[in-house]
Amino acid sequence: MTDTKWVYLFTEVEQAEAHVGNDWGLVRDLLGGKGANLAEMTRIGVPVPPGFTVTTEACNAYLEAGEQFPSGMWEQELEAMKGVELQTGKKFGDPSNPLLVSCRSGAKFSMPGMMDTVLNIGLNDETAASLAKMTDNESFVYDAYRRLVQMFGSVVLNIPDEAFEDMLDEYKEQKGFKLDTDLTTADWKALTEKFKVIIREHKGFDFPEDPNEQLRMATEAVFSSWNGKRAVDYRNAAGISHDLCTAANIVTMVFGNMGSDSGTGVAFTRDPATGENKIYGDYLINAQGEDVVAGIRNTEKIENLEQDLPKAYAEFIDICDKLEDHYKEMQDVEFTVENRKLWMLQTRDGKRTANAAVKIAVDMANEGLITKENAVTRVSPEQVDTLLHPQFDKDAKSQAERDGNLYAKGVNASPGAAVGQVYFDADTAERMAEEGGKDVIMVRPFTKPDDVHGMLAAKGILTSEGGATSHAAVVARQFGVPCIVGAAEIRIDLEKRQMQAGGSVVAEGDWISVDGTSGEVFLGQISTIAPSIEEQTDLLTLLSWADKIAAQPGTRVSPEGWPTAGLQVWANADYPADAVRARSYGAIGIGLCRTEHMFFEQERLPIVQRMILSDSGEERKAALDELLPYQRSDFEGLFEAMDGHPVIIRLIDPPLHEFLPSEEELLEDVITMRVKGESEGLAEKEELLGKVQSMHESNPMMGLRGVRLSIYMPEIVEMQVRAIFEAAANKTLEGITVKPEVMIPLTGTVNELNWIQPRLERIAKQVNAEKNASFDYKFGTMIEIPRACVTASEIAEVAEFFSFGTNDLTQMTFGYSRDDAERNFLIQYVEEGILPENPFQTLDQDGVGRLMALSVNDGRAARPDLEVGICGEHGGDPASIEFCHLIGNNYVSCSPFRVPIARLAAGQAAIKHRGIQIPAN
Numbered sequence: 002m003t004d005t006k007w008v009y010l011f012t013e014v015e016q017a018e019a020h021v022g023n024d025w026g027l028v029r030d031l032l033g034g035k036g037a038n039l040a041e042m043t044r045i046g047v048p049v050p051p052g053f054t055v056t057t058e059a060c061n062a063y064l065e066a067g068e069q070f071p072s073g074m075w076e077q078e079l080e081a082m083k084g085v086e087l088q089t090g091k092k093f094g095d096p097s098n099p100l101l102v103s104c105r106s107g108a109k110f111s112m113p114g115m116m117d118t119v120l121n122i123g124l125n126d127e128t129a130a131s132l133a134k135m136t137d138n139e140s141f142v143y144d145a146y147r148r149l150v151q152m153f154g155s156v157v158l159n160i161p162d163e164a165f166e167d168m169l170d171e172y173k174e175q176k177g178f179k180l181d182t183d184l185t186t187a188d189w190k191a192l193t194e195k196f197k198v199i200i201r202e203h204k205g206f207d208f209p210e211d212p213n214e215q216l217r218m219a220t221e222a223v224f225s226s227w228n229g230k231r232a233v234d235y236r237n238a239a240g241i242s243h244d245l246c247t248a249a250n251i252v253t254m255v256f257g258n259m260g261s262d263s264g265t266g267v268a269f270t271r272d273p274a275t276g277e278n279k280i281y282g283d284y285l286i287n288a289q290g291e292d293v294v295a296g297i298r299n300t301e302k303i304e305n306l307e308q309d310l311p312k313a314y315a316e317f318i319d320i321c322d323k324l325e326d327h328y329k330e331m332q333d334v335e336f337t338v339e340n341r342k343l344w345m346l347q348t349r350d351g352k353r354t355a356n357a358a359v360k361i362a363v364d365m366a367n368e369g370l371i372t373k374e375n376a377v378t379r380v381s382p383e384q385v386d387t388l389l390h391p392q393f394d395k396d397a398k399s400q401a402e403r404d405g406n407l408y409a410k411g412v413n414a415s416p417g418a419a420v421g422q423v424y425f426d427a428d429t430a431e432r433m434a435e436e437g438g439k440d441v442i443m444v445r446p447f448t449k450p451d452d453v454h455g456m457l458a459a460k461g462i463l464t465s466e467g468g469a470t471s472h473a474a475v476v477a478r479q480f481g482v483p484c485i486v487g488a489a490e491i492r493i494d495l496e497k498r499q500m501q502a503g504g505s506v507v508a509e510g511d512w513i514s515v516d517g518t519s520g521e522v523f524l525g526q527i528s529t530i531a532p533s534i535e536e537q538t539d540l541l542t543l544l545s546w547a548d549k550i551a552a553q554p555g556t557r558v559s560p561e562g563w564p565t566a567g568l569q570v571w572a573n574a575d576y577p578a579d580a581v582r583a584r585s586y587g588a589i590g591i592g593l594c595r596t597e598h599m600f601f602e603q604e605r606l607p608i609v610q611r612m613i614l615s616d617s618g619e620e621r622k623a624a625l626d627e628l629l630p631y632q633r634s635d636f637e638g639l640f641e642a643m644d645g646h647p648v649i650i651r652l653i654d655p656p657l658h659e660f661l662p663s664e665e666e667l668l669e670d671v672i673t674m675r676v677k678g679e680s681e682g683l684a685e686k687e688e689l690l691g692k693v694q695s696m697h698e699s700n701p702m703m704g705l706r707g708v709r710l711s712i713y714m715p716e717i718v719e720m721q722v723r724a725i726f727e728a729a730a731n732k733t734l735e736g737i738t739v740k741p742e743v744m745i746p747l748t749g750t751v752n753e754l755n756w757i758q759p760r761l762e763r764i765a766k767q768v769n770a771e772k773n774a775s776f777d778y779k780f781g782t783m784i785e786i787p788r789a790c791v792t793a794s795e796i797a798e799v800a801e802f803f804s805f806g807t808n809d810l811t812q813m814t815f816g817y818s819r820d821d822a823e824r825n826f827l828i829q830y831v832e833e834g835i836l837p838e839n840p841f842q843t844l845d846q847d848g849v850g851r852l853m854a855l856s857v858n859d860g861r862a863a864r865p866d867l868e869v870g871i872c873g874e875h876g877g878d879p880a881s882i883e884f885c886h887l888i889g890n891n892y893v894s895c896s897p898f899r900v901p902i903a904r905l906a907a908g909q910a911a912i913k914h915r916g917i918q919i920p921a922n
């Protein structure tokens with residue numbers, strides 16, 4: 002135990018490396034980020050004031066032992082101090098040439114301002130007096146001394162800082178001073194004495210004059226600050242582990258407050274807001290470190306330092322370059338100039354906006370500082386997400402907050418900013434947007450599938466109920482509409498057409514601003530800035546690199562027929578306009594086109610209803626014939642937009658009653674008409690009601706839908722297949738390369754495919770013969786029923802491709818109905834740790850994922866070149882994308898708005914798992 006090395010001089014970084022096995026991550030664990038980088042800067046020749054680090058292991062041992070230094074630690078600390086004395090030529094506690102130090106906290110991950118630091122340790126009545134003489138700068142020394150007493154009192158001894166601040170204010174007021182700089186030596190001396198009295202009064206003992214005692218207590222305070230409330234809260238919020246502990250860094254003091262040849266500042270090596278390759282920061286002449294951050298004086302822009310202290314500035318710029326070169330990252334540094342001599346006090350990777358992250362990564366790769374692969378891993382998929390949604394102008398938003406316009410808060414379900422007028426139902430929202438040309442925010446307690454037209458017409462969506470995976474949230478994300486759900490404090494009165502929160506009423510037509518990124522609702526209009534992907538050239542560059550990396554053959558090592566490159570990214574797109582957007586966002590295929598959406602359009606729905614309600618085969622056929630041209634023209638648009646790329650079209654999936662008015666609604670109408678004695682149209686309504694009642698299913702999700710519906714009523718899908726192949730043939734004849742893939746939903750047994758697929762293939766052949774066109778096409782199925790997964794080898798005999806519909810597959814694997822689960826118990830399940838996450842957001846790899854892996858393996862055993870993809874919402878979730886890479890998917894397909902995120906995630910998966918063997922077992 003006693004031979005444990007608890008203390009490392011900054012010059013001993015090699016020993017630290019040897020101790021942890023030459024792993025820089027572990028050096029940071031041991032010395033903390035601040036300590037490790039101070040040592041590293043020392044090693045590469047950057048001027049750092051001499052010092053040493055007491056390790057996080059010492060802190061851990063100290064806290065474990067009930068606040069007792071581990072044996073040997075304190076002796077090593079004193080020994081290290083001798084080393085620093087040797088390096089500086091000064092002596093700790095020696096009045097003839099006193100060494101002063103700071104004692105600074107520093108954990109592995111930076112926790113700005115969360116833990117403690119004490120400056121000017123080593124000052125006492127004696128050393129202060131002699132230092133005053135030596136520096137010929139009394140007021141500086143006594144200012145430093147009172148700072149020590151103050152910091153020691155508040156930080157080490159836990160006396161509320163106000164005790165000292167109030168005393169200082171009182172003193173200034175008595176003397177008629179305004180600024181700290183008005184105070185003279187005599188004033189600082191007097192205040193130092195008063196501060197000492199405060200300590201005595203609060204603690205019953207004196208401020209320790211003995212420098213060793215000061216150091217010992219400061220070290221303890223830094224260690225203990227790891228468990229301070231602020232630090233614990235921060236770690237909880239930032240997801241930092243509680244057992245890393247902090248190191249204590251003892252650093253020779255350098256003084257920026259020695260006059261006009263001295264100063265101090267903080268800077269980023271590049272602009273953290275824009276990413277521009279230009280030093281960005283502030284400094285103050287004649288000031289100590291914390292003055293810059295505290296904002297008590299107006300700082301100067303870092304560029305001006307060139308005039309004030311040209312030599313130090315030039316050296317500083319050199320050092321910034323050197324640090325970036327060394328760390329290959331944008332750095333955030335602290336420095337001090339003491340009598341024209343520059344000292345670096347800290348460096349760390351700088352925090353930055355999403356915008357800056359992308360620009361810096363791309364620039365650094367272009368500068369040759371990092372590889373393109375590094376660049377691709379430097380940006381997170383979430384950062385890409387924020388870049389693609391309109392955002393509020395920051396200043397305008399803070400102004401709105403100051404003006405008291407923050408109205409309510411909810412769940413930030415779909416990012417981006419939206420400003421518009423409030424409308425309380427889908428029809429009005431759509432009408433106001435389309436006919437009235439208004440910007441609309443659709444507000445509802447919650448939304449349902451038949452609200453979608455209003456949601457699509459809206460600039461933003463707000464609900465008072467529901468969570469991050471409610472219908473409103475899912476649809477909003479799918480279509481990239483900013484959305485807040487579950488803003489519980491808002492009470493919506495649909496009768497009065499108004500909502501109320503915190504006493505203020507918003508009526509229909511009033512303006513609000515919705516921040517889907519933060520979940521805040523504001524009254525009135527806040528100005529926004531709208532990013533477009535075409536303008537984001539750096540992002541486009543980065544994504545093109547990600548694509549190239551993923552497309553490299555050999556990325557995955559796999560059997561014949563399986564993909565050897567990484568994942569492709571396709572998009573779910575129902576309309577030609579979606580397909581165009583998907584292409585511009587970089588999708589190279591459509592993984593899911595939901596044909597039923599086409600049925601809902603205004604002029605088509607009556608035809609669809611007529612088709613459903615028809616009594617005779619002829620009637621039905623007539624209605625379908627009317628629908629065919631609509632479908633054909635939609636498909637033509639899709640093929641045109643996707644020239645040369647595959648388009649997977651799913652045949653009708655939902656139960657038919659979804660296209661009819663609801664039973665309750667009809668019943669209400671019929672009763673009202675009867676009561677009022679209105680006879681016109683009553684018979685029709687009654688008949689419709691009867692039909693709807695006869696189609697009632699007690700569990701429609703598991704009822705007549707998907708392939709079952711196609712077998713029960715094949716005319717619909719026969720029409721759809723005809724429309725698909727006519728469109729494909731027409732476009733082929735125009736010179737467009739079409740690759741249609743017809744997808745049969747909800748297969749549970751191969752016999753379903755055996756029944757329906759040959760009929761449909763016959764139609765395909767027939768159309769091609771009629772049109773004299775030839776092109777590649779496939780027939781395949783969605784895999785969304787567990788039975789399909791376990792019988793995948795049989796199904797693959799017939800199906801030429803699989804597409805995992807992970808929404809349904811998750812429902813059926815867990816036996817949850819999504820809506821019920823999310824409404825009732827899922828949140829509790831996640832809170833109680835019964836489920837690690839909402840399985841509808843992030844794929845359940847252990848259950849659903851195993852079924853998927855099994856399907857891929859068995860399916861490809863039967864058909865080695867089986868094309869496999871995913872088209873559920875998980876296709877846009879980075880963790881699920883990585884999983885799809887590992888099980889051997891060919892592609893992931895997601896909403897067009899998530900395509901850029903998926904491209905980055907696919908590139909990152911390829912890098913992380915380069916050369917992985919699939920299937921892995």
Ligand code: ADP
Pocket residue numbers: 050102103105106113114115118120252253254255256289290291335336337346347
């Ligand atoms: P934080 O992690 O909160 O930034 P630091 O340990 O970096 O805390 O220190 C707080 C301030 O004191 C910073 O401005 C830093 O530059 C300054 N400082 C710390 N040690 C010294 C020193 N030895 N000489 C001069 N200034 C110092």
Ligand code: MG
Pocket residue numbers: 335347
């Ligand atoms: Mg700092």
Ligand code: MG
Pocket residue numbers: 654746785806809
């Ligand atoms: Mg499904």
